[in-house]
Amino acid sequence: MLSKIEQQHYHRQLILTEIGEIGQSKLKKAAVLVIGAGGLGSAILPYLTAAGVGQIGIMDHDIVTLSNLHRQILFTTEDVGKNKATTAAEKLKRLNPHIRIIPYAEAIHKENAIQFISSYDIIVDGSDNFATKYLVNDAAIICNKPIVFGSIFKFEGQVSVFNYQNGPTYRCLFPEPPSPEESPNCSEIGVLGVLPGIIGSIQANEVLKIICGIGEVLNGKLLTLNCLTLQMDLFRFKKVNYRIPKSLNSRIYDCSSPNRNLEITFKQLVLLPSEYLLIDVRTVNERQRLSIKSFLEVSSELHIVLDELADNLSSIPKNRHIIFYCQSGIRSLRAAQLYKAKFPLEKTSSLKGGLDSIIT
Structure with a gap:
C-alpha cells in the first residue's frame, strides 16, 4: 500500500495506465544494486530514487575528485575527497525519504560479489573497467540475477540487459576481456560530460521496465549511441553456450598487465x-x-x-x-x-x- 504522501510524490507516474498503483507497488518492493556511483551512476541513481524503487544499494569504494565533476553531477566541489557511495546516499535520501538507500563504501571483488548480488533483484552495472564487468556478469549468472549494462567511450555509449529470463550474457558478446593496452579509461581518452547522463538514463529506464513488466527489455539486444551524430543502432545477439562457473574462484578478474x-x-x-x-x-x-x-x-x-x-x-x-x-x-x-x-x-x-x- 502507498501512503497519501507517496501517492502525491508519484502522482505523475501513477496516472500512467501502464504503471498505476500496481506498478508503483512493484517498484516499492524491488531491490536494485547499482555498482558504481560515477558518471553512469549519477544518472541511474537519481531516477531510480525518484521513481520509488524501494531499496537501492550503492557500491563504490572511490572518492570524489575535481576531474569527476564535469560528468558526475551528483557531486559538487564540496564533496571532493569524500566517498562516492556514502555521499550519493546522503543526497538521494533528501530526494526521496520514502525508500531505503544503502551505501557500500567498498569495491566489489571475488570474495564479496556473491554476497551482495544475491541480496538484490536487479544489478545495474555502472562500473568503468572490464575486470569489474566480467566479475559482475559471472556473479549474476551464479545468482541468477539480471544485469542492466552500460558502457561509455569518448562520444559513444552502449546499453544492454544481460542474463534476463535465461537470456544472453556479457560473455555472449565479449567472451574474454581485452588486454590493458586495448582498454584505456576516461582519464586517458576523455569522455563528453553529457554522455554518461544519456546512457545512465537509458539504464534506469530498463530497470523500471523490468520491474513493472512493461515495454520491450533490451534482452539479447545491444543499443549503441553516438552523441555527436545522434545515430542510434540496435544489434541483436544470441546466447552462447559456455561453462557457467560454479564459483568465482575458478576465474581471474584482473585486466592488469603481467609486467x-x-x-x-x-x-x-x-x-x-x-x-x-x-x-x-x-x-x-x-x-x-x-x-x-x-x-x-x-x-x-x-x-x-x-x-x-x-x-x-x-x-x-x-x-x-x-x-x-x-x-x-x-x-x-x-x-x-x-x-x-x-x-x-x-x-x-x-x-x-x-x-x-x-x-x-
Whole structure:
C-alpha cells in the first residue's frame, strides 16, 4: 500500500495506465544494486530514487575528485575527497525519504560479489573497467540475477540487459576481456560530460521496465549511441553456450598487465637519486595543461608522445633509470614495456597511476 504522501510524490507516474498503483507497488518492493556511483551512476541513481524503487544499494569504494565533476553531477566541489557511495546516499535520501538507500563504501571483488548480488533483484552495472564487468556478469549468472549494462567511450555509449529470463550474457558478446593496452579509461581518452547522463538514463529506464513488466527489455539486444551524430543502432545477439562457473574462484578478474613490476609509485620516485630521466608520453595538449614540475623538482626530462615512441627508442640515453609517465599510468606502462623489450638490460619504470595518483 502507498501512503497519501507517496501517492502525491508519484502522482505523475501513477496516472500512467501502464504503471498505476500496481506498478508503483512493484517498484516499492524491488531491490536494485547499482555498482558504481560515477558518471553512469549519477544518472541511474537519481531516477531510480525518484521513481520509488524501494531499496537501492550503492557500491563504490572511490572518492570524489575535481576531474569527476564535469560528468558526475551528483557531486559538487564540496564533496571532493569524500566517498562516492556514502555521499550519493546522503543526497538521494533528501530526494526521496520514502525508500531505503544503502551505501557500500567498498569495491566489489571475488570474495564479496556473491554476497551482495544475491541480496538484490536487479544489478545495474555502472562500473568503468572490464575486470569489474566480467566479475559482475559471472556473479549474476551464479545468482541468477539480471544485469542492466552500460558502457561509455569518448562520444559513444552502449546499453544492454544481460542474463534476463535465461537470456544472453556479457560473455555472449565479449567472451574474454581485452588486454590493458586495448582498454584505456576516461582519464586517458576523455569522455563528453553529457554522455554518461544519456546512457545512465537509458539504464534506469530498463530497470523500471523490468520491474513493472512493461515495454520491450533490451534482452539479447545491444543499443549503441553516438552523441555527436545522434545515430542510434540496435544489434541483436544470441546466447552462447559456455561453462557457467560454479564459483568465482575458478576465474581471474584482473585486466592488469603481467609486467606490473615495472611500476614505481610517486613516493618511491621522490626518494630516488636525481640521476633518473623522466619521459612524458602524453599529448602536447595534456602537457600544456599540467606538468609534473608542479609536484616534483625535475632535473632531466624528455617529451615523446607514445605513438612516436617506437621510432625514437634508440635516441633515449642509456645507462640511466628511465621513468615514463602519463596521466593515469596506462600509456606509460606500455611505454616501459616497449623500452624494456628493446633494451632488456636497461633500467626502466612507469609512474604508477600517473599524474592522477599525485593529484588525488
